[in-house]
Amino acid sequence: MSGNIKYEYKSVQTMRGLENRSIEKAQNEGGWELVDQAQGTLRTTLNFRRVKPETFLSKAWDAFRGLAPAKQRSLAAAVAVLLVLAAVGIGIAAAHDKGDPKAQNSATKSTGSATVNETPITSPTPTPSPSLTPSEETEPIITAENNKELAALLNLGDNCDPSMAQFAAKYQDQKIEFDGSIENMQKHEKYDTRYDILLGPGDAGPNTGVGPAFKYDNVNMFDLNLTGMNIPSSVSTGAKFRFTAKVGAYNPKQCLFFLTPVSTTVR
Template identity: 30%
Template sequence: MNTTIAMGCALVDGQDFIYESVKVVRGFESRTVSKKESLGWELVSQTPASMGRVELRFRKKKQRISKKSMIIAGSVLGCLALIIGVGAVLEDSTDDEPAGESLSGTEAPSASVPSLVEQRAEEKAPDRSLSEMKEAETSVRALTVDSDKRVAELMATTQDCGPLVAQFAKDYRGKIIKFDAAVWALNKHDDYHTRYDILVSYGGFTEEGISGPNFQFRDVSPTLDLHFGAEDVPDSIGVGDELTITAEVKEFEEESCLFLLEPVATSFR
């Protein structure tokens, strides 16, 4: 299921609301509404969308910060600033003393205390940087039908179990490929209830002009292991969903004619 979120803020009857639009596969509306309502959202409207999906629009009251909370927060920051200032003065006084001596027998602090803004920036920066670096690296490494001749030949072949497919899997093992695909089958892996074997094929969900191997993601969680973007994580996926897949080439099983892939990134088309 493709989930697209849009948010905004408006004043209604003296209350601030934030709005969120969610696109879900038709038939999963009630599940999504129940989940959102449990988080405090209110369903505003429900309208048909493209490709068998429904757009649900929710709203929720925007939390306000009371004056009392603002005063307390200001007092805390003021105390922190005072402590930092005193620490700086003590450090300057210590610098004027002879080597090996310190004020009142204690050592001066070795570094100033970072501000709350600096601390929060340091906490958030690594995750964002790593995510951006990984995305950029994947984009550069991914081979497509436009950038690689053999990838184009693979997707164009009608012999999904022929020597061309087997040789490609052997030569390109460990490399990253990117292509448009559609989900053709989704079966539970062994006796698991949340892990699946997902069969995908190059192109759209149509019987006309099907080509390329029988690609499979084996033993995966559809909502976790396919690595959807943060704003595109679905509650579920199903047969007929059309995706853009970035994956690592694993191996080709000649006996089952399945071309195994390891998912790297997935998005809905």
């Protein structure tokens, strides 16, 4: 067996400025070691590695590779025979359970013959249940005033906290509303008139230190549905709004909480 250390690798993308949080999370939760990082316009790619844990299968594979070629072929042939015999036994047992007389007779004959007839069994395709869509007219908007979970979420000091994923799963596609500001705004990688916008609760803009890292992904100015007094012709980092948005997915690798804009009210 080789004495070389074996590693497993993974890559994580995070918003620029949030690298330290992602690195600390990977180190604490999985023992990952940062190898290198590549900074893009809006995102940073972090490459990690850690010592690959040995399993029974990996040890067995190393032992197999250490055998002479002739012994490898012999062992592989023996394993193949065992797999065929196991498949025959499973097929016979299934036929007996179903009470198929033809299959039982075939099983009886197979004891004196090396030929096995296998008939594939097609599972019935399940009929999908119809999805129910709640009426948007009667759906309440979740705010920090009427929902304790959102109130707690907006005041968390770690945007990688596991409660982010729990909230996203529980309130998927429901509307939330909160006072916030734009932390970061960059043109989308492919389009000059579309943007990736990072939002945070409160009025601190790029200095926001609490709550989730909310993100509008690949949106234009029309998607924001700006309302209120003195509507600006454009928005920028630091601008303060009352955001109404639908809850999207939470990405634990990037520590990003995705939202879909519904309306954006000038404050």
